[in-house]
Structure formats: C-alpha cells, structure tokens
Amino acid sequence: MPQRYVLSLDEGTTSARAALYNESGERIAMHSVAFDSFFPHAGWVEQDALAIWKAQLEAARLTISQANIAPQNIAACGITNQRETTVVWDRHTGQPVAPAIVWQCRRTAAFCAELAASRHSRLIEEKTGLVIDAYFSGSKIRWILENVAGSRSKAANGDLLFGNIDTWLIWNLTAGKVHVTDPTNASRTMLMDLETGEWDDELLAIFDIPRAMLPAIVPSSGRVGTINPELLGAAIPISGIAGDQQAALAGQACFRAGLSKNTYGTGCFALTHAGTKLPRSTNRLLGTRAASANATAQFALEGSVFIGGAVIQWLRDQLGIISNAAESEAVAQTVSSSEGVFLVPAFVGLGAPHWDSNARGSITGLTRSSNKGHIVRAALESIAFQTRELIDAMEADSGEIITELRVDGGAAVNNFLMQFQADILGKPVVRPSDVETTALGAAYLAGIAEGIWAGTAEVESFWRVERRFEPAMSDATRAGLMDGWKAAIARTRG
Numbered sequence: 001m002p003q004r005y006v007l008s009l010d011e012g013t014t015s016a017r018a019a020l021y022n023e024s025g026e027r028i029a030m031h032s033v034a035f036d037s038f039f040p041h042a043g044w045v046e047q048d049a050l051a052i053w054k055a056q057l058e059a060a061r062l063t064i065s066q067a068n069i070a071p072q073n074i075a076a077c078g079i080t081n082q083r084e085t086t087v088v089w090d091r092h093t094g095q096p097v098a099p100a101i102v103w104q105c106r107r108t109a110a111f112c113a114e115l116a117a118s119r120h121s122r123l124i125e126e127k128t129g130l131v132i133d134a135y136f137s138g139s140k141i142r143w144i145l146e147n148v149a150g151s152r153s154k155a156a157n158g159d160l161l162f163g164n165i166d167t168w169l170i171w172n173l174t175a176g177k178v179h180v181t182d183p184t185n186a187s188r189t190m191l192m193d194l195e196t197g198e199w200d201d202e203l204l205a206i207f208d209i210p211r212a213m214l215p216a217i218v219p220s221s222g223r224v225g226t227i228n229p230e231l232l233g234a235a236i237p238i239s240g241i242a243g244d245q246q247a248a249l250a251g252q253a254c255f256r257a258g259l260s261k262n263t264y265g266t267g268c269f270a271l272t273h274a275g276t277k278l279p280r281s282t283n284r285l286l287g288t289r290a291a292s293a294n295a296t297a298q299f300a301l302e303g304s305v306f307i308g309g310a311v312i313q314w315l316r317d318q319l320g321i322i323s324n325a326a327e328s329e330a331v332a333q334t335v336s337s338s339e340g341v342f343l344v345p346a347f348v349g350l351g352a353p354h355w356d357s358n359a360r361g362s363i364t365g366l367t368r369s370s371n372k373g374h375i376v377r378a379a380l381e382s383i384a385f386q387t388r389e390l391i392d393a394m395e396a397d398s399g400e401i402i403t404e405l406r407v408d409g410g411a412a413v414n415n416f417l418m419q420f421q422a423d424i425l426g427k428p429v430v431r432p433s434d435v436e437t438t439a440l441g442a443a444y445l446a447g448i449a450e451g452i453w454a455g456t457a458e459v460e461s462f463w464r465v466e467r468r469f470e471p472a473m474s475d476a477t478r479a480g481l482m483d484g485w486k487a488a489i490a491r492t493r494g
Helices: 049-067 109-116 121-128 137-147 151-156 165-173 201-207 244-251 310-319 327-332 372-398 415-425 437-449 456-460 475-492
Strands: 005-011 015-021 027-034 074-081 087-090 160-163 221-226 237-243 260-264 268-275 286-290 298-305 342-344 362-364 405-408 429-432 465-469
Touching (some): 005 049, 027 437, 074 437, 087 137, 087 165, 109 121, 121 201, 244 268, 244 286, 244 437, 310 372, 327 415, 372 475
Parallel strands (some): 260 405
Antiparallel strands (some): 015 027, 087 160, 286 298, 429 465
16 A cells, blocks of 8 residues: 555644654654734734635645655645634635734733623633633634624624634635534633533623534544645545644643643643543643543643743844844853843733733843843743743642653754753753654644554654753752742733
8 A cells, every 4th residue: 555644734823834744653744834923003913814824725735745745645634723813704705804813912801801800700710721811712702793893793693603723724625614623722712611522601601702603613533524625636634633732742642641741832831631630720720621532531731821932033033133043042052141131021911820911021130241142041041931830830730740841842942941941940851853743743633533543552652752851950049040030020010
C-alpha cells in the first residue's frame, strides 16, 4: 500500500500553518502564511475572518506542494486553532457580519465585570469551570449582536452562525455543509456545561444568545465531514478537532492525569491533564476539556498568560531594539542579569491567576546604566515568571508536585529562556524533538480516528526528548527574583 499521510491545519493568532505527517508521526512538510491583526481602539484586537480562511487554504496548498505527494494519499485532516476568537457570519452568503474578535480583545471587559458582580456569577463559574472574563467567546458574541445593525433579529431567525476559528474553517472547507465544534473549543465559550459537554440554556439566556447560532458539539477524534475536493485536490476526511492548547497537550503525549505542558506562543498556556475528574480550581485557574481519542470525557486544568512570546514581537515591532525574535537570546546574554529591571507585559491586562483587566504593562527598576540588554532580558524573564505563577497555582489546586514541565511553541527554541524557566521553577524543563506540538496533536487525533494509528499508546511512543534543562539557580536567588516579580506585578494593578 502507498504511504498514507495526515494533514494538520494549525490556525494561530498571527499565522495559519499546515503540516504533513507520515505514518511514523514524522513531519515531512510545513508552511506558514501570516495575516494581520488590527487594533482600532485601546484594548481592542480584531482580525479579518476571510483573510484567516485564505491564509489557511494557501498554507495547506503550499504544504502539499512542498511535500510533493498526491492529495489522494492524505488519509485524514486534523484542525487546531486559536481559541475563543469569535466569528459570526451569514448562513446564506458566508460573509462575516463583523471582524473576528480575537481572544486578546478587551472590549467586553466592563460587561464581564458587571456579570462577575451579579447574581449569575457563581452559576456561570460552576457550570463552565471558567473565570468570568472578556477572554472567552460568550461576551464577544453578545457584543456583535448588540452592536451590528440587524444582527440580533437575523440570529433569532437562524440566519447567522457563530463559530470559533475551528468551526469557521470547517464550514468553509466543507462548502458550508458542516457546522460543528468540539468540546475543547466549546468549553472556552462560557456557554457549555463543562461536565455534560452540552450547550446550556441557562448560560445562553444570561448572554442572550440564540441556540440556533451555535454549532453542534462533536468528539475531538472522529470524522465530521470531508474537504471539498476542489480546494485541495481530494475529498480528505476531517477527523480531528482541538483548540490549540489541548492539541499541544495531545502533541506532547500528555494523555494521562498529572502530565503537564506549557506552550510558548503569543500567550503562554500551561495545562495539566486531569483525566476523567472534573477539575475545580481554588486558585483562579480554569477547568477545561482535554481532547479525547474516544468517547470518554477528559479534563484539564489550565493557566493562561495573555502576553508571552508577543512581548518579543513588541520589542521588535514597537521598540525596534531587536530585528528578529531569534536575536533576543543573544541580546539578553550581553548582560549577566537584569540588574533589578522587571518588565510586566500586561498590555491587555493580566490573565491567570490575577485576572485583572485593568492592569497595564510596566518596566520597573530602571537606572541610568540600564540598556537594551537589560530590557530584552527582563522581557524574556517575564515569560518564565508568569509561567512560574501558573505552575504554583496548579500545584496548590492539585496538592501534587509537578516533577517536570514539557515545553513547546515558538519561544521554546530559545535556550536562554528555557534555562531561566528551569531555574525559576526549580524543576527540569523538557523540550521535545518537534516543538510544533499543536499541529502534531491535531494530526494524532485525526490519524487515530482514521486508523492510521491504533490509539494513544502508539502515538505516545513517538515522543522524543531533544533537550532537558536542569535548574542551576540557588534557592535564595530564586526567592529574591520572585519577590521582585511580585512587587513589579503589584505596581501594574489598580
């Protein structure tokens, strides 16, 4: 038989990627196409949903061309996506009624603050596992219905559809035949009951969102439709769906309770697998669905940092003190320490465990001798400090010690950052041979569904360590740095 391949579509916050994997789980091709974000007002973040779709389609076509394989030999397609980003479009024309509201957008922060202070707050948090925040999709959908002329009546009549980016891509890939999402994405809308995995009428009433807009919730692993053959040259089954962080958890072979990973992307997202146990956080982390390779519901505990690798983009694009992201490592090492400089990248507020929409970024501890090395180093260190806060909260919630942290994402290739992460955690940091685990996880879910791989045990065997970073910092130094970070955080709030 000819070799079979799995296509993964990995739609992120700044670019759309596609990757092809062979039957051994090895990546044979990958291509990325960037698209723009727009910032029309302070705290607002938007994207063009049609531009996202065009970028994703172009990335898929280029990847297949680069691999030089017949599309007919692609046995499955998995989809993973930036979560929470909200698209509402006309069922009949396929045209979005407004720009996509990106997960980072804070335009609904005031509404969410009112909701958090209302009698509904406890019910919402208990049903969804989420902290009430503008981060999630529910308030974004409501904003569109309230602010786009005619949209509320159209939605009530069933003429408008909602989807996060997974749903939007599948609808376009299937020429409007399939309107679905999976539990990992649905659990980030603030409209799904975390325990049952179904849309909840009480939550829909609170947000005033018609059920007719919502996609069907289907398993993360299983065939939901086929790609229109005119798009990629073959009717490829779409058989895996997972939000980017749950896909990365699967790509890191974290299919069992207690296994943990952190993804260093635009934001930082630490997840620890909770198995079949519904997680309840007392430290302001999130309960969420993990992707399951079968019909059994799986859960995870998650901590979300809004600005992770994006702080490096800010150094490059807004400050102009580095020319590319890779340069940050060398510049940071031009100084032996940050010398008391702390950079808190609260550009859109603070995520877990603070959940402070009003916090704003700051650089503290500057002296006349401070230079760009100190600022770049402090920016990289901020990513590790924020991750340390998440891991501390996870350990407090679970009562268990996380013995190592598996890492992935673009900034995970930065050796300085990974060593500092191990140092500030006091735990080993383990980097796999393929750090593009988001795309890989979606491929695993699709390939398992189509029989390319027998199950999670087989794909676990593919996981390989590229490098292990051991902590080398003294306890006293670590404690002093964390005290400085906490003081810097306090200055950004209020």
